[in-house]
Amino acid sequence: MKKLTILLSLKDRHEETETWISNNYFDDFVYIIADGSLKNYNYEIFQKFKKQNINYFRYNPDNKYSDYYTKVYNASLKIETPFVIQVDNDDVINKKGIDLCLKKIETNSNIKIINGFTGGFNKFNTKYKISDFKENNCEHLTKKNLNERINSYLENYRIIWYSIFSTEIFQKAWKDCVNISCENVLHTELVHGLSSLTNGEFYFCNTTTYLRRTNPLNSIYRNLNKKDFSLDKRDHNVIAEYFNNKNLIDKSNILNHFKTKNYTYKKRNLIFKTLLYFLRKKKINLKQMLNIVNKLNFIS
Secondary structure, eight states: OOOEEEEEEESSOHHHHHHHHHHHOOTTSEEEEEEOOSSSHHHHHHHHSOOTTEEEEEOSOOOSHHHHHHHHHHHHTTOOSSEEEEEOTTOEEOHHHHHHHHHHHHHOTTEEEEEEEEEEEEEETTEEEEEEEEEOOOGGGOOSSHHHHHHHHHHSOOOOTTSEEEHHHHHHHHHHHHHHOOSSGGGHHHHHHHHHHHHSEEEEEEEEEEEEESSOSSOHHHHOOHHHHHTHHHHHHHHHHHHHHHHOOOHHHHHHHHHHOOOOOOOOOHHHHHHHHHHTTOOBOHHHHHHHHHHTTTOO
């Protein structure tokens, strides 16, 4: 039985999809494609690329954020593996890092969420340049005590969106995302993280699991309008009230997170900075990029 589902939510950006398939398809995993595109280009791609472990679902178009939230929650209910990771179609998973995390989480039933470092790359046609290396250290979230875990998350925020989740935790998180239905979609990452961390223990693995494209052709952030940000205060209050009522998380701690936006990062030493300087210079192929990421993992 396969252990992990890769859940890909789509809304157009079909020009990225074929590359994503070639970079991220493995026989070891199950794939759920939740397509809420306005056009049929992604549908046509997956009609041509059919595999037994790929489950493609065409949803009504994501005309509103609430359509997107409902779509992904519905797709989450179709997961049959014990673990899941959600991805974007312009990014790359590091299979070696994913496999290491799966081995770890299978040896400790208390761990419900696990991830490693996040890398970054810029893409130029078929070539890549490393832009970020071993970013998004979430080690401070590895706490057994619930309150300590939540406080660490709010006081020094990190994205855990691209973690590996137990399927039950993931489904609960997306149910909370539907219930809250943020007006600014960016806040959904925090909602998803708060829900997940209140329902299960987190573990940070010293490996890179995910690489994000840092020069995307298109992105949610770029498409946000002023109206989304003008409704931020509404989202802040609704999120704080929701988790206070449901999980007894202190409202003031959540509201203070939005107010202060504290992000504390460890300073890199000169050797690390020099290495990153040279890594960013060279155009390489995907295999070379993943080899570098894995072979240099010992550097911190």
